[in-house]
Amino acid sequence: MKIYFLLPLALLFGCRCVKSYNNNVQNGKQLLKDVEVLSSDAYEGRKAGTKGAEKARKYIEGRFKKIGLLPLPTLGKYEQEFTFKDNTDKLVTGKNVLG
Numbered sequence: 001m002k003i004y005f006l007l008p009l010a011l012l013f014g015c016r017c018v019k020s021y022n023n024n025v026q027n028g029k030q031l032l033k034d035v036e037v038l039s040s041d042a043y044e045g046r047k048a049g050t051k052g053a054e055k056a057r058k059y060i061e062g063r064f065k066k067i068g069l070l071p072l073p074t075l076g077k078y079e080q081e082f083t084f085k086d087n088t089d090k091l092v093t094g095k096n097v098l099g
Contacts, residue, residue: 042055060078061078078099
């Protein structure tokens with residue numbers, strides 16, 4: 001009698017483990033793709049206040065939306081602006097991406 005209960009239970013948990021492994025493989029592949037994209041020359045180093053930083057921010061926000069990550073409720077968006085002085089004492093506005 002116990003075997004009739006334990007066998008389906010073992011199969012159920014075994015199937016769940018395989019699915020979890022496949023999801024981890026897919027997530028790993030996507031993560032590698034994201035790193036390759038963000039580290040490419042097209043993003044110009046991603047220094048705050050540059051076009052490369054803006055492109056990277058848009059890419060990351062797009063990925064957040066695709067995976068269903070909601071923006072911070074207090075801001076209503078994924079970004080928070082900050083200012084700093086560059087090496088010529090010029091005030092530059094940058095944006096942190098928050099998720």
